[in-house]
Structure formats: C-alpha cells, structure tokens
Amino acid sequence: MKGNCIVAQSGGPTAVINASVCGVIQEAMRHSEIEGVYAAHNGILGVLNEEIFDLRRENPETIEGLKTTPAAALGSCRYKVRKQEDFEKILKVFRKHNIRYFFYIGGNDSMDTADKVNKLAVEKGYEFRAVGVPKTIDNDLAFTDHTPGYGSVIKYLATMVMEAGRDTEALYTADTVNVIEAMGRNAGWIAAGTALARRDEEDAPHIILLPEVPFDIERFKDKVKYYLNKIKRCVIVVSEGTKNPDGSYIAEQKGEFAKDAFGHTQLGGAANYIKELVEHDIKVKARFAIPSTIQRNGIHFASKTDSEEAYTAGRKAVEHAVNGVTGKMVTLVRASGKPYKCTTGLAELSSVANGEKYFPEEWITDDGFFVTEDFFNYAVPLIQGEVKPVIKNGLPCFIRFKKHFI
C-alpha cells in the first residue's frame, strides 16, 4: 500500500525514545511504499492541530543524531484522547494528508489511541495501518519483556546512587543518611533498578522503598538503625509511588496543581518526607536528592543495549506495517537469558492498552527492603554498554529538527 507515514512520540521522555524515532525514519526511507515521512509535533496534539512536519527535509545527520539526543525531538504531550470527535478528527487529518501508516511511540495511553484510530479506520473503510512502539522508563507495559527507556534510566540512576553513596560513606560523621527519590508512580521497577549499584554490603543503596510494599514506619526505622549500627550510614532509595498501609502516597502534594492532565495525583515529596522522618525520629542528619526528569534523560550515560533495542523496535514497526501488520505493538522478547539475546514480537494494541506489568512480588526480599538475585539476572543485561554522544567543548551535542511544517 502506497501512502505517507507519520510518527509521533507521547508521554514522558526517555533517553532513548529518539532512537526509536530514528529507527522508524531510517526504515521508512528504505521502503518505496512509503512516500512522505511525516512527524506529528507534540504527539497526537500535532495531528489534532495539523502541526505536521516533513522529515524528508531534515538532514540525514540530524536523523542519525537522534540516537544521541535525549527526550522527544518531535515534541511530546500528555493529552489523552477520549472524545469520539477527536478520533474522527485524527482520521480526517490522516485522510487529508494520505497518511496510511501511523507509528506511535509511547505507553498504554498511546497504544489505546492508536488502537481506537485503527478500529475507526477499519469501520470507515480507510485503508490504514497503525503499529505501536513501546516506550516508558516505568517498565510497566504488558506483553513485552521490558520497555525501551528502562535500561537507561536504571543504569544512570544506579550510577547516581553509587556516586552519591560514596559521598555519604565519606561524610557519615556529618551527613549520616541520604535519601534519593526514584520515579515510578505505580510500580517499583525504577527504584528496584538502583539495586544494581550494590555489589557489596557496604555499597549503596541499603534500603529500597517500593510502591509494592506498604510503608511500615517502625520496621523501616529498625532497618535504618540496623545499618547505622553496622556501617554508620544508610542510603535509601524511595520510589515516588511508595504508599502507606492505607493506600495513600507517603507524600501527596496538595494545592491547585496537585493533579496532572489525567487527574493523577502529582508526587514529588517522598524523599523529603523520609528525610524528615529519619531526622525527627532517629535523630541523625539526613539529606535528600530528587533527580526528577534528569534521571530519564541521561543520554551521556545511557545503556547502549537499551538504545539499540529502542532503535530496533522503531525499525521493526515499519517493517511490520509495510508487510501488512496493523493494530499491534512491537514487543521485546528475551530469546535467551545467559547469554542475553533479545528479539522482537507483536502484541495486540488493545491488550497492551489495558495491561499493566507489576513488579513481581517474588523478586522482593522477605524483609521488603530490597530485591532478589532473580531481579539482578533480569536487569543486568539491560544496562550493558554506553551510548557515546559527540562531545564538543566538554559537553554533549544534541540535534534539533528544522521542522518544515506541511
């Protein structure tokens, strides 16, 4: 089927989501079926607002540079398509620009959007193919062994924990406890990933607080005291999604901007809460760090494995679509554990949209404050190798599209 294609990015950026865009573009340019190679500016908003730019007019070097540029070079959004008129508008824009291929890189919500647009196209008799590319640092998408973006966020955050851990180790006589907040609203995958920093009992992190384990203040304080007694310091990684036994977040923000566009409660005060708790109840000085969006954009120390898989997922989406696949998301399949080998598969968009992959209970240690060897076996292969952005004058170089709007 001849026609134009469009690629869009959605949701929170990652260090390697642009590598997926690169895979889509470079593969699309190899197929004569695909004429125009377009980008939606700011995810699905770019389609709704008809802000579409022409990727064939960008330099090949810019496109290659996507592999070493973090965040979302096409622009992203958090707009959740719900209204029927929005879906119809999307299809109308696709028809108008003869867009026959839609590659949407994102998480559950994006797969839901792609699925519904695809179904509407079938219903309206518009020949069209929609293929999703998984993306999320949260690693909580179903039907895929892991998600592009996850390996890089844990590689970088584990490195931060190692490095800041050495600060606490050096200065425990003054700053005895350090609390580092990891992203992850619903699942502890990111916080758990910092466990990789620990090769030795002395190494940070000493305690990991996961959303999957209800926060038990007394047992937590006992664990901190155990480490203070044993190694005179304690480094704690707390997931922003850590909850009290009653299900409320340990640090819910109040105020007018406390809810995001999806009505989710905005988090961000978990580390501060744990710091205050330690100082107030254990009477030792504590510090805290909130790496926030820094953790998910660390291309200067991103996982090469993750980047390559993100690229492959983008490429495969195009390959499949050209071969007639629609209504599916590319998945990552662990073909072999040792040695690690990853291939790709396909899952139904609708199944991915409604699925969620929780952190396995059996990978949490009995005390609830760390993860097991099985998690290490799962995660270590995902952080191998380093992406090497071009460095100029001591700092990395990133690309920016010229954005010739059509």
Added chain:
Amino acid sequence: MKGNCIVAQSGGPTAVINASVCGVIQEAMRHSEIEGVYAAHNGILGVLNEEIFDLRRENPETIEGLKTTPAAALGSCRYKVRKQEDFEKILKVFRKHNIRYFFYIGGNDSMDTADKVNKLAVEKGYEFRAVGVPKTIDNDLAFTDHTPGYGSVIKYLATMVMEAGRDTEALYTADTVNVIEAMGRNAGWIAAGTALARRDEEDAPHIILLPEVPFDIERFKDKVKYYLNKIKRCVIVVSEGTKNPDGSYIAEQKGEFAKDAFGHTQLGGAANYIKELVEHDIKVKARFAIPSTIQRNGIHFASKTDSEEAYTAGRKAVEHAVNGVTGKMVTLVRASGKPYKCTTGLAELSSVANGEKYFPEEWITDDGFFVTEDFFNYAVPLIQGEVKPVIKNGLPCFIRFKKHFI
C-alpha cells in the same frame, strides 16, 4: 628531613578530591625522605582520634583507582578545629608517630587548621611541614584561579541541565517550567557554570538565579513570562543560596508553601519555592529537581582537565614540602587563557584561610539573570575531556581502601 607523612581530606566531597590524594601518595612514594605514608581517617578527626591507616599497605592498583573514584576515600569530616587543646592533641599525635609532613586537602577551614598546627609546631620546635591542597566545588577559595572539583561539578550539572532541558522542550505543553537547584550557599559559581549548557537561545538554562543578585520577584516573573511567550517554556537554575532583598534565603520563605510534613520550615527548598511561585503566580505547571550531592560526585562524566589538575596539586604539595616549603597551599595559576595552560603556585595558608573569592559582579548580565561571555572564557577550559572510570557490568567501578590502622 626524614619522617612520616600524613594526608587527610576534609569537607564536602568532590568528583576529583581522590585524584589529589592519589597525587600525594604517588609523589610521596618517590621520595626517600618520606618513610611512612599515612592517612587520617575522616579528616582531622582521624588525627584527633588516632585513627590512622597505612597507605603503603594498599595495592598500587587501589591507589591508581583513586583517580576514578568519587567522594573521599580516606573519609572526610565537617569538624572545625577551634580549641587550643585540639591543636595540641594534633601535634602530640604527629610527634608520637614521627609525622613530619602534613598534606591537608580541603577549603578555608582546612587551611586554617593546617596553618595553626604549623605555627604551633614552629612554636614548640617540632620540625614539621604542612602544605595544603585546594578542594571545593564552590570555587570560592582565594589566591587560586579555580579550585579542583569545580570543573567537574559544572560539567556534570550543565549536562544535567542540557538533558532535563530537552525534557521540558519536548513536554512544554504539560510541564512548562523546570527548576533545577544548584549547590553553592554563598557564591553563585556552580549555578553560573550551568550557563555553559546554553549554546543557542533555545537551550536551557534560560534564567540563572545567583546568590549575588537579590531576588526580585516581579522582575523574575516578567523574565519567565518573556520566555513563555517566546519559546513556550522556561528552565531555571536556582542557586540554593539565592537571597531575598532583605538578605534572607529564598528557601527560608514563610507562608503557605513553607512547612513540611512535620511543620518545620523547609530548608534547602529554593527550587521548590520557585516552582510553587511560578505555579501560583504565573499559572503554569512547573517541576523541580534537586541533584544535591549527586552533582558533586559525578566521576562518570567528570572533567579530565579538573582531575589532572587535582592530581597535580596533590603531587606538587609533596614536592614542595620535601623541598622545605611549609605553611603554604598549592594554587592553580592560569598561565595562559587561549590556549588554556595551567601551572601551580603557592599561597600563604593564613591568607587562604581568611579569603573568599566571590563571583565577579561584572560577569553577571545587566538583567541579573545570566552570565557574560567573560565567564564562558573563564569556565569552558575547566570542563574539557572526560574521566573514564572502568565499567563493569554496565556500571562504574570504584576502589575502597583496606585501611590497615597503625
């Protein structure tokens, strides 16, 4: 003069303070005058408590590994020596272990301690040499062009700002403003250093808030609005030491945002305050990040120039001491700007102890929200090259001393 030497680290760790220790140890081992090569555990506390370990019993590989290990491998402290009996105890311990050479790596307080011990030794007729090695991420030591540790903290923090800046650029429709907090209680050197991330008007950071410029809420809000209007987003770097016109820290703000979960006034909350201010008064969503100690320990992306200068400063301290110098600190001297060439010099410990190097007023732009080209000329050479720690299984490897106590 034959005898033993001791090296100690003090104050807040940096990515390259261990490189200075490496320089001291490797140079000390080249001189037959120096017999025992000792380390004080946790800075001057290790002398006061007679916790001294033998560096000759460590593996040469461990000592070489100091160059790629962040924080303070000997241990550090924040203990300020004030009492006469403490100085006398220090000298007594030195006498007891025939310590004739004292290398103290730190900031003003450490230079003050080294100076007073040196003077006491002279007074008591104990033949002894004390040479200081500069260290501080804050870059506020007098008599040295810059301090080891500074180049690395700004290289890493500027990279964080670049990377997180791309996140805001991608997702401005949801997260419009981002605020990143830089260390620096008294001087804006670190916050200013993030300016290097900006190669283009689009690039972050757009606004830098320095302790040297009294915070003017109205002018600040106008500046944020200017960027929102022009590029639809704004990334702000705020120094933790930013002050109100009355001299109080902005982080100490009272009022509705100022209390934490325990009802304490928020400390170290400059970024949070700016975030709340932007949301409340400008009505756009803002995020914030507090890299805290992570920023000063980033060996995985530390400046090679900084690391080599830190090493040289340690080596030179020993060379000078063996040649009879005492009561001095090694300084870094910019022999040439373009091409950058750095040599070393010496300054009086007592002068360094009482000096402070402020951020030059003439390097702040007229509007007070950025820095001038002169600052770029000063700072760019300090961030060149990257330290490359050994990577094993995807993460850096750091050394740890065996610490054979004498």
